[in-house]
Structures are given as structure tokens and as C-alpha cells.
Amino acid sequence: MTKEIEKAGITIVQMANLIPVAKTVGANRMVPTISIPYPLGDPSTPKEQQWKLRYHRVGVALDALTTDIKEQTVFKVKI
Template sequence: MANLIPVARTVGVNRIVPTISIPYPLGDPATPKEVQHKLRYHRVGVALDALSTEIEEPRLFEVKV
């Protein structure tokens, strides 16, 4: 999981799941708790799917908002 996608690609990360921001990678404290939970749950789910996906080359996994 990374919020600086170009840096992740530069250092050779092979599975990249975009995050929201540097201080709050998985949520936004300005939103209600229910919204934060939904954001976090979805992104962690995408990350787990990324780990279990066979890949041949580096890949950016899409996170739908």
C-alpha cells in the first residue's frame, strides 16, 4: 500500500495499492466513522487480493471509491 505511486514504481514495488494520503493512508478523520470503516475495509480487501494475485510484472491495483 502506497500513496506515492511514482516512488513505489521507482524502487521496484511489484504490487501497488493506492492509499489516500500520507498522514492518513487508509482513512480521512474528517469523515464519519462509518465512512472511515468502509474506506479502510475496502482498501485492505484490495491489498489482500493483491497479495493473492499471481503477477508477471509490477502492477497497480485499482481502488474504486
């Protein structure tokens, strides 16, 4: 889906738990997520920590939107 959206001229970032799959389907900008059922959080952690995880990953994704790339790129996130 991301490949088709980019063909239309819209820059997109795929946030994915399975980065190898995202690469295979042709995503150009990828941000790793935490897990399949909770991509941007971990319900076993305090709400403040979840907020920090989400805030950081969405920030990385926004930065990825404005980054000029030449090839498929996985943007690094803090653990």
C-alpha cells in the same frame, strides 16, 4: 524494502500514497492509499465511511497477495 522482502520469497503488497515512488523503488504489487498523514482514512469523514475505506483497501491488498502477476501492478481501488 519490499523488493528485499520479495527476494526472500515472501509476497508483499505495498500500500502507498506516492505510487510513482513505489514503482521507482521496485515494488511489484501496489495499492493506492488516500493521503500521507492518513493513508487508510480521512478523519474529516464519519467513522462509518472511514471504516468502509479501510475495509475496501485492505481487501484489495489481500486480493493482491494472491494474484499472479508478471510485471509491476497497481491494483485499482474505489474512490
